[in-house]
Amino acid sequence: MNESKTGAAAAGRRRPARERLLVTAARRFYAEGVTATGIDTIIAEAGVAKTSLYNNFSSKAELVRAYLDARHEEWLATYRARLEEAAGPREAVLAVFDTYADCAEAARETGFRGCGLLNVAAELPAGDTARDVVRRHKETVEALILGHLEQLLPERPEEAGALAEHLSFLLEGAMARAGLEGDGSRLAHARTLATALLDGAADKP
Amino acid sequence: MNESKTGAAAAGRRRPARERLLVTAARRFYAEGVTATGIDTIIAEAGVAKTSLYNNFSSKAELVRAYLDARHEEWLATYRARLEEAAGPREAVLAVFDTYADCAEAARETGFRGCGLLNVAAELPAGDTARDVVRRHKETVEALILGHLEQLLPERPEEAGALAEHLSFLLEGAMARAGLEGDGSRLAHARTLATALLDGAADKP
DNA sequence: CGTTAACTGAACAGACCTGTACAGTTTAGC
DNA sequence: GCTAAACTGTACAGGTCTGTTCAGTTAACG
The missing domain is CATH 1.10.10 (Arc Repressor Mutant, subunit A)
Structure with missing residues (x-):
C-alpha cells in the first residue's frame, strides 16, 4: 500500500x-x-x-558505529575487486596485502594515518562494543587468508593456521608502522616478506 | 649557593x-x-x-608528551631487565618479544588495550609532533632487534635488516591483535613464530 | 492539489573543557 | 623564627561538547 x-x-x-x-x-x-x-x-x-x-x-556513538561498518564494507569491496584479479590461492593471499596498500593509497591525499578501524578502537575504553566490531573485522581478514591457505596447503591444516596468523601479524604490524611514517612503503615490504613465506611453505612440504 | x-x-x-x-x-x-x-x-x-x-x-599537550616519554623509558627499563637474562643474540631478540609480553601483563589488571604509545598516536592528527615520538620509539625497537641480528648473522647484513623489519612487524601486529582481544596470547604466538624464523635464518646460511 | 515525510535554522539546556587568577597554607633550609 | 619555594582551594573566563525543542520550509507522492 x-x-x-x-x-x-x-x-x-x-x-x-x-x-x-x-x-x-x-x-x-x-x-x-x-x-x-x-x-x-x-x-x-x-x-x-x-x-x-x-x-x-540516535547518538554520536551510533554515527561512529555506522562509520566503522562502512569502513568494513569498503574494505571488503576493495578486497573483492583485488580477488578477481587473483589467479590462484597464492595470489589470493597477496590480494589481501594489496587491499591494505589500496587503503593506504586512498588515504594518502588527506594524510595517511594507518587503519581507520584500528585507530577508532585505540581511542575507546576497554569494554566499548565498537572495539568488538574492529576485533571481528581483523578476525575476518585472518579468516580470509586462512581460507586461501587451506587451498594452497590442503594436506597441512595446522601449518595453514599458523601461517595465516603469521601473515595477519605482518599485515597489521606493517600497517601500524606505515601509519606512523605517513606512507605505504612498509606495506610493500610486508608483501615481499609474505611472498617469501608463501614460497617457503609451498616449496618444502 | x-x-x-x-x-x-x-x-x-x-x-x-x-x-x-x-x-x-x-x-x-x-x-x-x-x-x-x-x-x-x-x-x-x-x-x-x-x-x-x-x-x-605548561599545557595538557606537555603532560601527554611527558606520558609518552615515561612509557618509552619504562619500556627500555623492562627491556634492559629482560636483556640481562639473555644468553646470546638469539635470546636477546626474544627478550624484545618478552618485553612486549611484560607490557601486556602489566596492563592486564586495569584492562589491557594494546600499546599505550601507539594508542596515543592513533588519536592525534597527522602532523602532531607527539606522533613522531611514537614513530621514533618503534624505530628504536626495530634498531635494537637489528643490532642483535647483526651479531647473529655477521656475514649477512641485508638479511639481518629484512629479518629485523619482519620481526618488528610481527611484534606490532601481534600487539594490535592482542589489544583488541584483551589478553596477551597473540604475543606468545608471535614469539613462537619468531623462534622459527630465527632458527631458519641460523640453520641455512 | 493535498498529504506526508524529510529537511532547515536557530535557540536552548546542562555539562564539560583548558587555562588563569588569587589569596592563603605548608614545608625545607638558613 | 624567617625566607622562599611548592602547594592548596576556589572562583572565573570563554569555549565547546552532546542532545533537544520548535516553528517553518521543501520536495515527492498519489
Whole structure:
C-alpha cells in the first residue's frame, strides 16, 4: 500500500542528508579521531541541520558505529575487486596485502594515518562494543587468508593456521608502522616478506 | 649557593605533585585515551590542585608528551631487565618479544588495550609532533632487534635488516591483535613464530 | 492539489573543557 | 623564627561538547 511510497521517499529523500553525513564523518573521523571531532564540525561541513543528524542517528556513538561498518564494507569491496584479479590461492593471499596498500593509497591525499578501524578502537575504553566490531573485522581478514591457505596447503591444516596468523601479524604490524611514517612503503615490504613465506611453505612440504 | 637548597627543595617537594600527576595520567590516559581524559579528572584522582599541574606542565599537550616519554623509558627499563637474562643474540631478540609480553601483563589488571604509545598516536592528527615520538620509539625497537641480528648473522647484513623489519612487524601486529582481544596470547604466538624464523635464518646460511 | 515525510535554522539546556587568577597554607633550609 | 619555594582551594573566563525543542520550509507522492 504505502510501501512503495514510503520506500521511494526513504530512498529518494532520506539518503542525501544521511549520505553527506557519512561521507563527512568518514573524512573527519579518520583525519582527527572520533573523540576530537565534534558533532557541530560534521554537520557544518556536511551542510546538514543538527536535527537531521539526530533523525538519522540516535547518538554520536551510533554515527561512529555506522562509520566503522562502512569502513568494513569498503574494505571488503576493495578486497573483492583485488580477488578477481587473483589467479590462484597464492595470489589470493597477496590480494589481501594489496587491499591494505589500496587503503593506504586512498588515504594518502588527506594524510595517511594507518587503519581507520584500528585507530577508532585505540581511542575507546576497554569494554566499548565498537572495539568488538574492529576485533571481528581483523578476525575476518585472518579468516580470509586462512581460507586461501587451506587451498594452497590442503594436506597441512595446522601449518595453514599458523601461517595465516603469521601473515595477519605482518599485515597489521606493517600497517601500524606505515601509519606512523605517513606512507605505504612498509606495506610493500610486508608483501615481499609474505611472498617469501608463501614460497617457503609451498616449496618444502 | 642556593643550588643545594633549590635542588633539595625540588627533589623533596616538587616531586610528590608531579609524580602523582604522572602516575594518575598514565592510568587514565592508557585506560580511556588522552582526548577523552580531562584535566579535572586527573587532578581530582591525583589529589592535586590545578595550579600545581600548570606549575609542572605548561599545557595538557606537555603532560601527554611527558606520558609518552615515561612509557618509552619504562619500556627500555623492562627491556634492559629482560636483556640481562639473555644468553646470546638469539635470546636477546626474544627478550624484545618478552618485553612486549611484560607490557601486556602489566596492563592486564586495569584492562589491557594494546600499546599505550601507539594508542596515543592513533588519536592525534597527522602532523602532531607527539606522533613522531611514537614513530621514533618503534624505530628504536626495530634498531635494537637489528643490532642483535647483526651479531647473529655477521656475514649477512641485508638479511639481518629484512629479518629485523619482519620481526618488528610481527611484534606490532601481534600487539594490535592482542589489544583488541584483551589478553596477551597473540604475543606468545608471535614469539613462537619468531623462534622459527630465527632458527631458519641460523640453520641455512 | 493535498498529504506526508524529510529537511532547515536557530535557540536552548546542562555539562564539560583548558587555562588563569588569587589569596592563603605548608614545608625545607638558613 | 624567617625566607622562599611548592602547594592548596576556589572562583572565573570563554569555549565547546552532546542532545533537544520548535516553528517553518521543501520536495515527492498519489
